């Protein structure tokens with residue numbers, strides 16, 4: 001059976017996901033697209049064998065040919081489309097963020113709980129990266145002892161003009177918050193945010209930021225965002241345990257030794273660094289949805305929890321305070 005997918009938002013990542021749904025993974029066909037920019041949607045559809053262009057996300061969700069929905073539009077639009085998919089009983093893969101406020105994420109949780117089974121998956125692709133999976137295996141095996149500290153470095157070579165200091169938390173570090181919760185297997189409890197001396201290449205932007213997070217059990221998590229670092233897109237992670245440490249390995253297919261230097265290639269951006277992770281993420285989503293499981297990957301609760309950390313982080317950035325992360329009760333649906 002081929003899963004017939006509708007994609008809302010055909011911008012940069014929407015097009016990249018359409019490419020992988022069409023050319024890389026198996027078991028899916030993109031049968032419908034929509035974008036606020038109709039020209040872009042039409043241009044993307046013209047490269048697909050049999051895709052309808054819809055005037056809105058709501059029309060796309062209602063299309064009987066669409067079995068499952070992928071949301072790749074701007075963050076503030078996610079809540080509306082995810083809720084529409086849940087109301088229609090259709091599985092929905094939503095790019096991060098699940099929604100831009102904890103309240104909006106809660107609305108999605110409430111709708112999914114009322115539906116009675118999982119339909120929503122959030123695009124936290126790091127959980128599908130082989131290095132992160134290997135790091136989690138090391139932590140879970142007890143090889144380095146109980147984790148005490150986790151360092152998470154998130155470096156972008158540059159960011160667009162419209163990027164604000166809040167975005168270092170809500171758009172960038174949101175991935176680190178999710179992956180740390182997943183690696184440690186526990187929730188995060190409090191956050192402080194410190195701004196370093198600004199990188200002069202970032203104009204007025206307050207960059208880099210250092211976030212010091214306490215997990216529920218007391219592990220200290222240090223998230224660094226440096227979004228104007230020029231040398232490449234570099235994702236770092238290291239756990240310091242009671243008896244050892246484990247870190248994500250440097251990437252690259254070859255190690256070059258030349259002119260008194262040794263080195264590996266650094267990716268240009270997330271599409272290159274996480275290319276395989278996105279592929280695995282979509283293949284596993286298609287497999288699960290095709291077997292009648294609404295979703296098995298990162299849940300609406302995961303999207304909500306990450307968003308609460310974002311909210312607390314922005315609050316901590318502006319106040320300079322240590323801000324507690326209050327999640328409230330987790331519905332039984334999320335284990």
Ligand SMILES: NC(=O)C1=CN([C@@H]2O[C@H](COP(=O)(O)OP(=O)(O)OC[C@H]3O[C@@H](n4cnc5c(N)ncnc54)[C@H](O)[C@@H]3O)[C@@H](O)[C@H]2O)C=CC1
Nearest residue numbers: 009010011012013014035036037072073074075077095096
């Ligand atoms: N998992 C990851 O590593 C990444 C996730 N993202 C997430 O993917 C989403 C899209 O990001 P990009 O593709 O970089 O942005 P983009 O700006 O390139 O594309 C977004 C598209 O959504 C369309 N759009 C906006 N409002 C809409 C609406 N109401 N209905 C339909 N279409 C609408 C825009 O016209 C645009 O074509 C964001 O939520 C972003 O955070 C983006 C990059 C990487």
Ligand SMILES: O=C1[C@@H](O)[C@H](O)[C@@H](O)[C@H](O)[C@H]1O
Nearest residue numbers: 096154156171172173175270
């Ligand atoms: O999600 C992403 C972008 O939206 C964000 O702007 C980047 O900082 C992240 O590294 C990337 O994974």
